[in-house]
Amino acid sequence: MIEPFLSAASVLKKIEDAGFEAYFVGGSVRDFILQKQIHDVDIASSATPEEIKRIFPKTVDIGIEHGTVLVLYNGNSYEITTFRTESEYEDFRRPKEVVFIRSLEKDLERRDFTINAMAMDVHEQIHDPFGGKESIEAREIRTVGKAEERFHEDALRMMRAVRFVSQLNFEIEAQTRKALTELGYLLEKIAIERKRAEFEKLMSGPSRKKAINIILETNLYAYLPGLENRKVELTKILSYHCDELNTNEMWSLICFSLMKTGKNAEQFLRMWRLPVKQIKEIELILNFLADRLEQEWTKYQIYSAGLHVSLAVERLYHVLNNSDSTEAIESLTNMYWSLLIKQQTDLDIAGSDLLTWFNRKPGPWIKESLFKIESAVLEGLIENDKKQIKEWLLKCNQK
Numbered sequence: 229m230i231e232p233f234l235s236a237a238s239v240l241k242k243i244e245d246a247g248f249e250a251y252f253v254g255g256s257v258r259d260f261i262l263q264k265q266i267h268d269v270d271i272a273s274s275a276t277p278e279e280i281k282r283i284f285p286k287t288v289d290i291g292i293e294h295g296t297v298l299v300l301y302n303g304n305s306y307e308i309t310t311f312r313t314e315s316e317y318e319d320f321r322r323p324k325e326v327v328f329i330r331s332l333e334k335d336l337e338r339r340d341f342t343i344n345a346m347a348m349d350v351h352e353q354i355h356d357p358f359g360g361k362e363s364i365e366a367r368e369i370r371t372v373g374k375a376e377e378r379f380h381e382d383a384l385r386m387m388r389a390v391r392f393v394s395q396l397n398f399e400i401e402a403q404t405r406k407a408l409t410e411l412g413y414l415l416e417k418i419a420i421e422r423k424r425a426e427f428e429k430l431m432s433g434p435s436r437k438k439a440i441n442i443i444l445e446t447n448l449y450a451y452l453p454g455l456e457n458r459k460v461e462l463t464k465i466l467s468y469h470c471d472e473l474n475t476n477e478m479w480s481l482i483c484f485s486l487m488k489t490g491k492n493a494e495q496f497l498r499m500w501r502l503p504v505k506q507i508k509e510i511e512l513i514l515n516f517l518a519d520r521l522e523q524e525w526t527k528y529q530i531y532s533a534g535l536h537v538s539l540a541v542e543r544l545y546h547v548l549n550n551s552d553s554t555e556a557i558e559s560l561t562n563m564y565w566s567l568l569i570k571q572q573t574d575l576d577i578a579g580s581d582l583l584t585w586f587n588r589k590p591g592p593w594i595k596e597s598l599f600k601i602e603s604a605v606l607e608g609l610i611e612n613d614k615k616q617i618k619e620w621l622l623k624c625n626q627k
C-alpha cells in the first residue's frame with residue numbers, strides 16, 4: 229500500500245476491529261487507479277457517527293448531519309463519513325434527508341460518477357459495482373445511473389462533469405453529455421459559491437480549453453453568471469495558449485476577453501461572489517495589463533505592481549500576443565530584484581520627515597512628494613539617503 233493510504237490503514241483496521249466496515253472512497257481511489265498524486269483520503273464506514281466517536285477518543289463534529297466526523301489519530305486527521313443515501317432531493321440542490329445505511333454499495337450508488345464511485349479496503353481490494361475501472365480505461369465521465377435523474381437531483385454535478393474533463397482529459401459519455409445539454413438550466417438553482425468552486429477547478433485543470441469548449445457546445449455557459457450572452461468572447465479564449473495561467477490569471481483573461489476592466493470587472497467578479505481580496509488582485513492585474521499593452525515596463529510600474537502582479541501581467545501579455553514568455557519573465561524578475569527600493573517603507577524617509585522639513589499641514593502634497601522621491605530613487609537620480617533626499621527636494625521646490 230502507498231501513502232497516504234498506508235498511514236490511514238490503521239484507522240480502517242480499528243473500525244473493522246470494532247465490528248464495522250470501512251473503506252477509502254471517492255477521489256483518492258480514482259486517483260490511485262489513475263496513478264496520479266493523491267491529496268486527501270476520504271473514508272466511508274458502516275459505523276454511525278456515534279459509533280465512530282465511541283471507537284476514537286479524539287473527534288470533531290464537522291458535518292454530523294451529513295454523517296461526517298473528523299477523527300484525530302496518530303497525529304493525522306481523517307474525515308470519516310457514514311454510508312448514506314440521499315433520498316428525495318429538494319430544489320435540485322441538497323438532499324432533503326440523509327439516511328444512514330449499512331451497505332457500501334448503496335453508498336457508492338449515490339455518488340456522482342462511476343470513476344468516483346469506487347471503494348478500496350485495507351487489503352487493497354477495489355469494490356467497483358458501477359464500472360468505475362472500465363470508465364477509467366475508456367477515459368469517460370459517466371454518471372452512476374441515469375444522467376438525467378442524477379442531474380435533476382443535484383445540478384452541480386453538471387459542472388463537476390466538466391471540471392473532471394479539465395482535470396483528467398476524459399470525454400463525457402454520450403448519455404451523460406446529452407443530459408448536460410438538455411438540463412443546463414437547472415444550474416440556475418445552484419448556489420454561486422458551489423458553482424464557483426467547480427469553475428475555478430475547471431479553469432485550473434490541464435485540459436481547461438477542452439472543458440471550456442464543452443461548456444460552449446453544451447450551452448452550459450448560458451447559465452453561468454455574467455457569461456449568458458458571451459459565446460463569442462468565450463470562444464476567443466480557446467485561441468489562446470493559456471494552460472500555464474493560474475486561477476486569478478484565468479479570471480483576468482476572462483475579464484479581459486469580456487472587455488471588462490475597472491468597475492465592470494469588479495461587477496462581474498462580484499456576481500461570482502469572489503472574495504474581495506481576490507477581486508482586488510484581479511483588478512490590479514487588469515489595470516497594469518492595460519498599461520503593459522501600451523508600453524514596456526517602467527521601474528516605477530514594476531515597483532508599484534510588485535513581483536507577483538508584474539509576473540501575472542507579463543504572462544497574460546504573452547498569452548494575448550501568442551508569444552513565449554520565458555525570457556521576458558526572467559528579465560522582469562531580474563528587473564524587480566535590482567530595484568533599489570521594493571516598497572515605500574524602504575525609503576530612508578517617511579511622510580513625517582516631510583512634515584517637519586517643510587513645516588506644512590498634512591495634505592495630498594505628501595503623497596505627491598513621496599511619489600516624486602520614489603521615482604527619483606528608482607531611476608537612480610538620487611540615492612536612498614535622508615540627507616540627499618532632503619537637499620534634492622529643497623532644490624526641486626526652488627525651481
Ligand code: ATP
Pocket residue numbers: 253254255256270338339340341344345382384385
Ligand atoms: P478532488 O480530487 O478534486 O477532491 P473528489 O472526487 O475527491 O475530487 P470531492 O468534491 O472531494 O471530489 O468529493 C468527494 C467524493 O464525494 C466524490 O469522489 C464523489 O464520490 C462524492 N461527491 C462529491 N460531490 C458529489 C455530488 N455533488 N453528488 C454526488 N456525489 C458527490
Ligand code: MG
Pocket residue numbers: 254255268
Ligand atoms: Mg476530495
